[in-house]
Amino acid sequence: MGRIGAMNIAAFDLNLLRVFDALMRERSVTRAGERVGLSQPAVSAALGRLRAALQDQLFVRRGTEMVPTPRAEALAEPVRAALAQLETALGGDDRFDPAASTRTYTLMGADFFSTLVLPRLFERVRAEAPGVRLRLVDSARGEVDRLLQEDAIDLALERPLSTPSWISSERLFLSPFAVIAARSENVGARPGEAFPLDGFCALPQAIRSIDGSMSGLVDQALAEAGRTREVVLALPHFQSVALAVARGGLIACVPRQFADAVATELGLSVYLPPISVPVPEIKMYWRKRHDRNPAHAWLRARVLDVVADL
Numbered sequence: 001m002g003r004i005g006a007m008n009i010a011a012f013d014l015n016l017l018r019v020f021d022a023l024m025r026e027r028s029v030t031r032a033g034e035r036v037g038l039s040q041p042a043v044s045a046a047l048g049r050l051r052a053a054l055q056d057q058l059f060v061r062r063g064t065e066m067v068p069t070p071r072a073e074a075l076a077e078p079v080r081a082a083l084a085q086l087e088t089a090l091g092g093d094d095r096f097d098p099a100a101s102t103r104t105y106t107l108m109g110a111d112f113f114s115t116l117v118l119p120r121l122f123e124r125v126r127a128e129a130p131g132v133r134l135r136l137v138d139s140a141r142g143e144v145d146r147l148l149q150e151d152a153i154d155l156a157l158e159r160p161l162s163t164p165s166w167i168s169s170e171r172l173f174l175s176p177f178a179v180i181a182a183r184s185e186n187v188g189a190r191p192g193e194a195f196p197l198d199g200f201c202a203l204p205q206a207i208r209s210i211d212g213s214m215s216g217l218v219d220q221a222l223a224e225a226g227r228t229r230e231v232v233l234a235l236p237h238f239q240s241v242a243l244a245v246a247r248g249g250l251i252a253c254v255p256r257q258f259a260d261a262v263a264t265e266l267g268l269s270v271y272l273p274p275i276s277v278p279v280p281e282i283k284m285y286w287r288k289r290h291d292r293n294p295a296h297a298w299l300r301a302r303v304l305d306v307v308a309d310l
Contacts, residue, residue, distance in 0.1 A: 019046040027065045037102035096294035098129035109157035111237040120306045140210040156285040168288045173310045176279045178256040179271040182248045197274035206233040206241045206252040221277045
């Protein structure tokens with residue numbers, strides 16, 4: 001590891017490497033501190049010690065971002081690999097005290113989870129681990145396997161994915177579709193009944209799409225029945241889809257749990273789909289090397305508890 005090898009390793013504080021890795025991931029002193037449970041001044045002090053030890057600036061402020069120097073870029077992978085080996089070696093330790101933890105956990109998923117899961121999860125976590133922080137990043141952030149491999153996220157909450165063998169997973173719940181429409185819309189059916197097929201195909205629709213695609217599982221099911229629908233609005237979040245529908249003139253297919261959660265507040269009616277649509281399965285993904293990590297297993301158990309009602 002270059003100049004580290006020329007230093008007195010016995011005198012080097014290995015905790016500084018955790019700060020370095022957090023800065024590489026977050027590019028922010030504040031967010032790096034949140035990641036490792038340190039205050040902003042403590043991270044700044046650690047960075048100062050790293051700079052002195054490695055004889056390099058390592059990170060240069062550019063606007064609000066801390067940009068790594070070439071020296072830092074060269075160290076990033078070796079440091080990350082070394083930390084991963086240590087974590088793997090220590091992962092079987094069954095000692096974990098939630099009440100004393102100050103860890104920040106990062107989950108990834110659609111805004112579906114920010115509405116239905118994270119508030120309940122935070123309530124559960126807060127009761128046992130008041131020092132723990134949670135954050136949810138949007139599923140558009142990037143590829144699940146890459147983000148898990150980089151330890152940029154602890155858990156991904158997603159539909160079934162084709163993943164490599166080093167990723168573990170567990171089923172969370174099934175998420176059937178429902179059709180939502182503004183209560184003022186006369187659709188020819190009562191809430192809770194199946195939406196009429198002809199009306200469903202004729203009315204303009206909104207769709208949740210993180211990549212701008214104007215079709216999905218519902219369109220595949222319609223195609224098998226020889227029908228199509230008119231998708232006129234693609235938005236990256238379920239909440240924005242529901243808000244658009246609430247203004248009238250549009251309908252949408254969204255997860256049933258989400259529809260039930262927002263229907264009253266937004267003045268929506270909820271219907272069954274007019275045709276059979278495959279029911280998506282929602283799973284939780286994490287790195288296999290965290291299987292026996294007690295801090296990680298504790299979070300996974302809390303997620304499972306919270307989603308049991310879904």
